[in-house]
Amino acid sequence: MGSPERIKNVAKRVAKWKAAGYQLVVVPSAMSGETNRLISLAKEITSDPDSRELDMVCASGEQVSAGLLAMALKAQGVPAKSYCGWQVPIKSDNSFTKARIQSIDDTKVRKDLKEGFVVIITGFQGVTDEGDITTLGRGGSDTSAVAVAAALKAEECLIYTDVDGVYTTDPRVVPEARRLQKITFEEMLEMASLGSRVLQIRSVEFAGKYRVKTRVLSSLTDPLMPLEQEANSGTLITFEEEFKDKDIMEQAVVSGIAFSRDEAKITLVGVPDRPGIAYQILGPVAEANIDVDVIIQNTSTNGFTDFSFTVTRTEYAKALEVMKGVQAHLGAREIIGDTKVCKVSIVGIGMKSHVGVASTMFRCLSEEGINIQMISTSEIKTSVVIEDKYMELAVRALHRAFGLDQPA
Amino acid sequence: MGSPERIKNVAKRVAKWKAAGYQLVVVPSAMSGETNRLISLAKEITSDPDSRELDMVCASGEQVSAGLLAMALKAQGVPAKSYCGWQVPIKSDNSFTKARIQSIDDTKVRKDLKEGFVVIITGFQGVTDEGDITTLGRGGSDTSAVAVAAALKAEECLIYTDVDGVYTTDPRVVPEARRLQKITFEEMLEMASLGSRVLQIRSVEFAGKYRVKTRVLSSLTDPLMPLEQEANSGTLITFEEEFKDKDIMEQAVVSGIAFSRDEAKITLVGVPDRPGIAYQILGPVAEANIDVDVIIQNTSTNGFTDFSFTVTRTEYAKALEVMKGVQAHLGAREIIGDTKVCKVSIVGIGMKSHVGVASTMFRCLSEEGINIQMISTSEIKTSVVIEDKYMELAVRALHRAFGLDQPA
Numbered sequence: 093m094g095s096p097e098r099i100k101n102v103a104k105r106v107a108k109w110k111a112a113g114y115q116l117v118v119v120p121s122a123m124s125g126e127t128n129r130l131i132s133l134a135k136e137i138t139s140d141p142d143s144r145e146l147d148m149v150c151a152s153g154e155q156v157s158a159g160l161l162a163m164a165l166k167a168q169g170v171p172a173k174s175y176c177g178w179q180v181p182i183k184s185d186n187s188f189t190k191a192r193i194q195s196i197d198d199t200k201v202r203k204d205l206k207e208g209f210v211v212i213i214t215g216f217q218g219v220t221d222e223g224d225i226t227t228l229g230r231g232g233s234d235t236s237a238v239a240v241a242a243a244l245k246a247e248e249c250l251i252y253t254d255v256d257g258v259y260t261t262d263p264r265v266v267p268e269a270r271r272l273q274k275i276t277f278e279e280m281l282e283m284a285s286l287g288s289r290v291l292q293i294r295s296v297e298f299a300g301k302y303r304v305k306t307r308v309l310s311s312l313t314d315p316l317m318p319l320e321q322e323a324n325s326g327t328l329i330t331f332e333e334e335f336k337d338k339d340i341m342e343q344a345v346v347s348g349i350a351f352s353r354d355e356a357k358i359t360l361v362g363v364p365d366r367p368g369i370a371y372q373i374l375g376p377v378a379e380a381n382i383d384v385d386v387i388i389q390n391t392s393t394n395g396f397t398d399f400s401f402t403v404t405r406t407e408y409a410k411a412l413e414v415m416k417g418v419q420a421h422l423g424a425r426e427i428i429g430d431t432k433v434c435k436v437s438i439v440g441i442g443m444k445s446h447v448g449v450a451s452t453m454f455r456c457l458s459e460e461g462i463n464i465q466m467i468s469t470s471e472i473k474t475s476v477v478i479e480d481k482y483m484e485l486a487v488r489a490l491h492r493a494f495g496l497d498q499p500a
Numbered sequence: 501m502g503s504p505e506r507i508k509n510v511a512k513r514v515a516k517w518k519a520a521g522y523q524l525v526v527v528p529s530a531m532s533g534e535t536n537r538l539i540s541l542a543k544e545i546t547s548d549p550d551s552r553e554l555d556m557v558c559a560s561g562e563q564v565s566a567g568l569l570a571m572a573l574k575a576q577g578v579p580a581k582s583y584c585g586w587q588v589p590i591k592s593d594n595s596f597t598k599a600r601i602q603s604i605d606d607t608k609v610r611k612d613l614k615e616g617f618v619v620i621i622t623g624f625q626g627v628t629d630e631g632d633i634t635t636l637g638r639g640g641s642d643t644s645a646v647a648v649a650a651a652l653k654a655e656e657c658l659i660y661t662d663v664d665g666v667y668t669t670d671p672r673v674v675p676e677a678r679r680l681q682k683i684t685f686e687e688m689l690e691m692a693s694l695g696s697r698v699l700q701i702r703s704v705e706f707a708g709k710y711r712v713k714t715r716v717l718s719s720l721t722d723p724l725m726p727l728e729q730e731a732n733s734g735t736l737i738t739f740e741e742e743f744k745d746k747d748i749m750e751q752a753v754v755s756g757i758a759f760s761r762d763e764a765k766i767t768l769v770g771v772p773d774r775p776g777i778a779y780q781i782l783g784p785v786a787e788a789n790i791d792v793d794v795i796i797q798n799t800s801t802n803g804f805t806d807f808s809f810t811v812t813r814t815e816y817a818k819a820l821e822v823m824k825g826v827q828a829h830l831g832a833r834e835i836i837g838d839t840k841v842c843k844v845s846i847v848g849i850g851m852k853s854h855v856g857v858a859s860t861m862f863r864c865l866s867e868e869g870i871n872i873q874m875i876s877t878s879e880i881k882t883s884v885v886i887e888d889k890y891m892e893l894a895v896r897a898l899h900r901a902f903g904l905d906q907p908a
Contacts, residue, residue: 096544130564136504137568138575145574148567148582152560156538159556160545166553167546174556178586179631223587 095123098311099157102252103164105315105322106210110170112319115205117240119215120161121233122153127216143188147217147227150189151177154214154233162212172210175200177217177225182236184218184226191218191226193235196243213240234295242302249299249306250326251291256310257327258283258290260496261349265487268497272327272347279347280329282439282473296329305330332441345442345449346494349487353434353480355385356408357465358415359400362425365392372422373399376414382407386435386468386477396425400466402477405431433465434483437475438490450474456493462486503531506719507565510660511572513723513730514618518578520727523613525648527623528569529641530561535624551596555625555635558597559585562622562641570620580618583608585625585633590644592626592634599626599634601643604651621648642703650710657707657714658734659699664718665735666691666698668904669757673895676905680755682736682743687755690847690881704737713738740849753850753857754902757895761842761888763793764816765873766823767808770833773800780830781807784822790815794843794876794885804833808874810885813839841873842891845883846898858882864901870894 102120109116130150134141141149158174165172177184180200184191204211215233218226228235234251241249256271258280263269275283277300284293290308299306309326363369370389377384385402403411408431415427443449453474457464462485466477478486491497510528517524538558542549549557566582573580585592588608592599612619623641626634636643642659649657664679666688671677683691685708692701698716707714717734771777778797785792795809811819816839823835851857861882865872870893874885886894899905 096541099545133504133564133568134571137507137572140575141571142574145567145570145582148570148584149564152563155560155563156541156557159553160541162553162556163542163549164545166550167548174553176556176633225584 096160099123099160100164101315102161102311103168103170105252106161106165107168107170108316108319110210117201117205117211117213117244117246118161119213119233119237119240120154120157121215123157126153126156144224147188147191147225150227151214151217151225154216158212158214165210165212170210171208172212173204174212174214176214177236178219178223180213182213182218182239184220184228186220186222186224186226188224188226190229191220193218193228193239196239198243201240201244229294232292232294234292235298238295238298238302238304238306241304241306242298246304248328249304251295251306251308252311253290253308254311255290255308256313256325257308258329258348260347261351261487261491265351265484266349266491266497268491270496270499274328274330274335275347276332276335276441277329278332278472279439279441282437282470283348283350291329299329303331305334335441345446346438346440346496347442348439349436349490349494349496350439351434351436351483351487353483354404354406355402355433355435355477355480356405356411356429356431357400357402357433357477358408358411359398359428359430360415360419360422360424360426361398361428362396363399363422364424365395365397369397369399369422373415373418374401376418377401377403377411380410380414382411382414386466386475388466388468402433402435402466432480433477434480435475435477436483436486436490437473438494439473441472443472443474452493453490456489457486460485460489504568507531507568508572509723510569510719511576511578513660514569514573515576515578516724516727518618525609525613525619525621525652525654526569527621527641527645527648528562528565529623531565534561534564552632555596555599555633558635559622559625559633562624566620566622573618573620578618579616580620581612582620582622584622585644586627586631588621590621590626590647592628592636594628594630594632594634596632596634598637599628601626601636601647604647606651609648609652636702640700640702642700643706646703646706646710646712646714649712649714650706654712656736657712659703659714659716660719661698661716662719663698663716664721664733665716666737666756668755669759669895669899673759673892674757674899674905676899678904678907680735682738683755684740684743684849685737686740686880687847687849688737690845690878691756691758699737707737711739713742743849753854754846754848754898754904755850756847757898757902757904758845758847759842759891759895761891762812762814763810763841763843763885763888764813764819764837764839765808765810765841765885766816766819767806767836767838768823768827768830768832768834769806769836770804771807771830772832773803773805777805777807777830781823781826782809784826785809785811785819788818788822790819790822794874794883796874796876810841810843810874840888841885842888843883843885844891844894844898845881846902847881849880851880851882860901861898864897865894868893868897 162172162174183195184193201211215236216227238249258272259269261269280296306329307326387401390398412429462478462482464476468475570580570582591603592601609619623644624635646657666680667677669677688704714737715734793810798806820837870890872884876883
């Protein structure tokens, strides 16, 4: 929803779906730059704006684009009606600026759909029981769309964004990266949290929880492209059951390679190994509101152990400060910090039922002469922390090793 | 409400009143230029935007400034809470883009005031029984403020604007024009409708109907000017009863000179004088949705009469077209049109009880050699239509003739 011109294009696209007989609810985001403009205004007023009032201000962006889209549709002869979150209503808790949706009343929307309207509902916002306006936090429009789709038991939730789907890895790093036709919610969560920022992570959680089939597709294609073609474009995020036997056979063991350079490693060397050591180290980190990612504790030798964890680079200095206190308290020998690390992960629902996936990863990295500093595994993901200068090399090698550069 | 800087100044002013012990409700307008920006966006989408959706879009401007003002107050340590029209609620009819307020629920507002909050309510907007957002039309914030003041039975409604009050006439035409301390609602209506655009005319009607004492004062003064001084600045628009005997003695017979150059005159010459002639001439004009201002019908001679009226210059061509049909239908001899006219009016509640005011006006104009083309009178106003090149001369001469250049 970049400009009036783009809003008119969105209207053309919506009109095309409507003409094909679909009942449609559209959840527009604010026009691009608008939310930032509103936040800047607030910051000019005060460096620490009251959160209730900030939501009052920021919610206006989606209100404008919802109204404009309804106008554009009506101007094209498509009956349409826009609603703010409070008009539906989309009820939320009262955590202003990062509210969570609690319920959606579908009465009004269903009535309008039955009467032939395209219903437009502002993304990103809700209303509390007391009637205060809330916003769902940045990227909240994706979550709104999925939540509305869940409430209406929609056939599919289409999310138009500036990429045309989810890729096996970042095409800027691996030109051979392929768009995935399908991916499970679980895989998408691992991909998203590992840095493939296609959808807001909360919207994927929501889609998984409420089992909403969600398709990511490009908003930049010709709005009048054939419907059949558009309906099969992008990447469908769906349930594991949707990957039928045949699919699973054909499905690669690994779906994608995710990576993140925003990592820093801290190691506490020579920590006396006694019960509760992990809590004594990480408790103060959590109290300082620092997110910890990978955590490794080695088996102890002679009653001493080494304890390592990673944080984002922006929180590295703060975490190091916290560790100095911990070191004194525990009598650890040394703190080693390293900001020249990165994390590379292989993600795939197929890993559950295939042995040897991790070892393929380790062999591949070893063949490239890349030393692995930390390893962390889950059901559908294996991550390694390595020196950051090897990141692109590792991603490309793994992409090839798991056959992701081959047509599916 | 021009910019974040000005909003901070408004907050300082409000904080000052609050510190003096007043309970305050503030009705901000949109930031300057914002409503025009929103309308332009809509016009880029379609030349004829749907009115419900236009209100959805335009109402966002006031929502932003209400939120920003509440933030600014809280940042200054003043408890404040902003509400949209629908949150109060301010109920209106469903005439989108020009809705009329029907009722205001004061429950929430009174509760907040009692708890020590400054309450901020968006101007310009309401909500229908169906829950749709409406706007009151341009300048509607003035009307909102007066309506809220009426609902809360406020002591006074202060309207901060870009002029510091109501003047005896336009100071750009008569440098000696003085600011009036007080004016009645009726006089203000005559002044406003005659072109002294200080307040939206509907807000003055509303103030008169609901007996809300309304003070027009400048938003450009130092927000920290002493409260006593600010409370007595501007012009108070109030009831006739407020002008006590003593005031009336001192009160000039005429309060001000209004004028308008946006006038065009049409005369139908030689109209057969029979009953219903006025309706037969003006009916078609009204049907064409043209506003008629001054109307004059001369006494007939030999069964024929001349019939004149004025319209705004933008509607002159349209009115002339309508008259051609009327001429043919009635068999009138001739149509004379004249766009080089203007209207000058003297306005004053004192005229009711003073004879000879009109004749003073006519003598003054005659002494200046100005020919009067039409005359129209009411209880508190006498207007003349004259050649437009004499307008400034007439205004200045009348201003002097009625002693308006003397200190009150």
